[in-house]
Structures are given as structure tokens and as C-alpha cells.
Amino acid sequence: MTTLKEFEEALRENGMLMALAVLERLRERDRATRTTKPARRIAGKKMTPELARTILELHGSTEMTQQEIAFKLGVNQGRVNEVIKRGKWLSGDPHAPEAVARDKAKARMRGAEPKKKPRRASEKAGATAARKGKGPQAQLAFGDL
Template identity: 75%
Template sequence: MATLKEFEEALREHGMNMALALLERLRERDRATRTVKPARRLTGQKMTPDLARQILELHGSTGMTQQEIAFKVGVNQGRVNEVIKRGKWLTDDPHAPEAVARDRAVARLRGEPRARKPAAKPLKAAAPKKPRNQGQLALGDL
């Protein structure tokens, strides 16, 4: 199957200018009716409860797809899916798993040292190890 670019090159080779003009008109119509413009997404948008509520409102009140909502609010489609399907990011709880993961990622980007977990204290003193019998077995011992 030929690609659109190969098809266009074949039309040029055969001097089919009318077909090329028609193809260009179809492209212009497609660009005019496209609801999401390519490469218009904002990057680095921080997920907040307000943004999550805006995503839910767009999802409920419009017929937009998750991808279109993602482009509109400036996040990726996976985040939109998390909000719609799992209700993530709807609370302002700093201890929510998604907020903790976001804060860790930001700290990594800044090059901040990781907070180490303190070593667990033993519940009771370990019993001294008993010496193992290092003797050899002979065939008659079995």
C-alpha cells in the first residue's frame, strides 16, 4: 500500500495537476475542521485538584476525547485517564500516592538528595548463633 506522500509524488510525475489541487483542498478542509491542532500541547503542566476538576467537567459536558482534553488543558492523555477512570488528583492530600510520586520526581529533577529511611530497630536482641557441627559423614552413618 502506498503512502499519501508516494501517491502525491506519482501524481506530480504524471502531471495530474487537477488531482494535486483537489488533494490540497482536502488537506485545507481537514486542517480547518480539526478540533485539536498538532503540537499545541503545553508541557510541564502540574496536576492539581483544580485541573482534575476541569478535566472531569470537560469530559462530562463535551464530547471531547481524552486526547483532545489532554491537549486543551496541557497534560498527557494518561493523566486525563487517571482522573476520569480512577479519580486521582481530586483531593489536595499531600500524602496521596500520586502527589508523593510527583514530589519525588521534582526532587530528582532538581538533583536533591534522597531521604533515606531510618534503619529498623530489632524487636529483641538476636540470640547468639550456635556453633555448627563441622564433622564428616561416613557411608556407614546413613
């Protein structure tokens, strides 16, 4: 199939200046009526066990893709994948790994979780020795031998 650019080049080669002028006028009209729309961004719903069951029902009873299910329910496609592949969010347990991770992330976003203080080099060395099961090393003096 011929592209518009190839068509324009053919018009130039054959000296069809009137046709090129008409084509340019059509382009200007198109630019004038063209609008830019903002990206389609979905504000995700909170995942609940009920929403997870709905995802599984749609996945099992329809031929919808994960992306279509996500768009229909207003959730992130990654959440749909987690429900289908790993069975996440099916229990209402607040101590489930995904619920704990969500709560930690929300706390970080609010700034509620205090940041860890950077440790000094001397503290790091002592902690490393303690982890290896060794206490502080004693040094020998010349008179000890």
C-alpha cells in the same frame, strides 16, 4: 486512486518528457518553500484538584476525547486518563499516593535524594538470612560429635 509515482511512471511509458519536466519543476518549487516545524510539545501544568474537576466537567458535558481535553488544558493525556478512570488528583491531600510519587520524582530530578550504596555480597547473605528468620548458622567441628 492513482498515486503520483504511478502517474509519473505512466508519463515515462508514454514518452511524455515535457510533462515529466513540468512535474520535476513543481517538485523543486515545493521543496524550496517547504519548512520543517518543531514538534508540538506541551509543557505540562501542575495537576491540581481544580484542574482535575475541570477535566471531569469537560468529560461529562462535552463529547471531547481525552486527547482533546488534554490539549485544551495543556496537560498530559495520561493525567486526563488517571482523573477520569481512577479519580486521581481530586483531593488536595499532599499525602495522596500520586502527590507523594510526584514529590519523589521531583526530588530525584533535583538530585536531592541520596543514592543507595551498593551492598557487599556478605551483607546481602546476612540480610537474606535475617529476613527468613534465621540467624547466623553455627558450624560444627569434628570434636563436637
